[in-house]
Amino acid sequence: MVNQATTPEITTREISYTDTKGQTLIGYLAYPEGENNLPAVLVCPEWWGRNEYIEKRARELAGHGYAAFAIDMYGDKKIAEDAKTANAYMSATFDAPDIIVDRATAALNTLSAQPEVNAAKIAAIGFCYGGKVALDLARSGADIQAVATFHANLSTQTPAQTGHFNAEVLVSHGHDDSMVSLEDVDHFKQEMENAKIAYQVDIYPNAKHGFTNPASDENARKNGVDLGYNPLAEAESFDRMYALLDRILK
Template identity: 25%
Template sequence: MKTKIIGLVFVIVVAVGVYGFSLRQTAHTPVSSEGDDDAQKLADVADDTDQENVIYYKTITGYLATPHGTGPHPAIILIHEWWGLNDDIKDLAQRYADAGYVALTVDLYNGQNTTDPAVAQKFAGEVRGSTEEAFNNLRGAVEYLRARPDVDGDRLASVGWCFGGGWSYQMAVGNLGTKASVMYYGQFDPHDDFVHMRSAILGHFGEKDASIKVDNVREFQAQLKTASGAHEVYVYPNVGHGFANARGGTNVAYSAEAADQAWERTMIFLTETLK
């Protein structure tokens, strides 16, 4: 088992929790585009994948991106930020599909999304008030993927950002059927039961994130050492909350260097854990 902490975090916690994780986020408002170069990159990725809207749980519609080829492929459940299921998360689904994964973006807001932080906080609070339905939503995503002939149901992972990072963590500690769970600056509870957890965890945190305390990260690291599995936790120096989101607000939090490093580590982690 390898658990790594890189860098030092000086942070102040934002404490609105549910099952040990917060549903608040730093307010980085999405913008619509990154310019011609990024648009061309996304178009190139889309050419190598297939995309469609699918109903995966009750009447809830998610966005599915699949790699070319019959498979069966490993699959990723992508969990959106507190803005909801938007084009940012769909672009990420295409990127994961281009890397060889069937990528399903779930929708915990039942078709709603926003660019207004106050509305996003309201949406997140509604999920906080109905956590069992959110868990059922994620279980539905697992069942949907396992039923697909192009998916290897034994090789499932979750990836989430911010609000979604906390839910990706919950998929791990709740043993919802994933072998790997990646959390980008998502909240956690270092006192959870990690001994019986069957999913490996990869955590990405920013040194200057104002919503996660360094002491909690260190305690998280220590508790993960009690669990079996190749758990890894990284803290990226001189970056804050939302560092991996190229479309976040005015992009002051975005760090291409940290985002690229986190992506590379995620690819290695998923390859190793979804063998």
């Protein structure tokens, strides 16, 4: 553990851990100062990596009474500043079928082992690529109680199986998302129905891919990709996420 920092209300620290291949991963834990036995949330990042945006989301969760762990999916807390690099980093995690679940499971085990955390009350949330990470972790049979995704990649090569998926699911999706189509959403709904999983899908009008990230408009301009920030969809989707987490974990 390195780089511990404390504010009057929230404590944060970086935690180094490894996947089963020996890759070093560095996560960022935030939790209410002086609290223990906390419900906890894995925070799975966009394809940009474990950057300040994801750390900010972890601190917000801590402010709501959770221990939140912003996870590292690329190793050595690498982050991307442009879409080409982000795509290369993300694509590398698809090179073998088990990399995403392996690294997400390593993060879950690390979070569960923290002294502040109640290991029986853990959820996962994810943004874009991180939504796939959270869902694939649940699809693997991991012991997590809830998953919430935002403008997520919903595709999978290993569909959820009845009795092997322990989480209730909330999907927040933008109607104008050109990267994940409404047809993709329908396929995901069918997956959930087939596996008899409790789920809800909310479609937000006038919302594009990346609608929760205030940097999306600038990222779109710099990289020539179809992203867009929508503060109304952001606020409503987060209200629904917190309602889910509070109901399931508290």
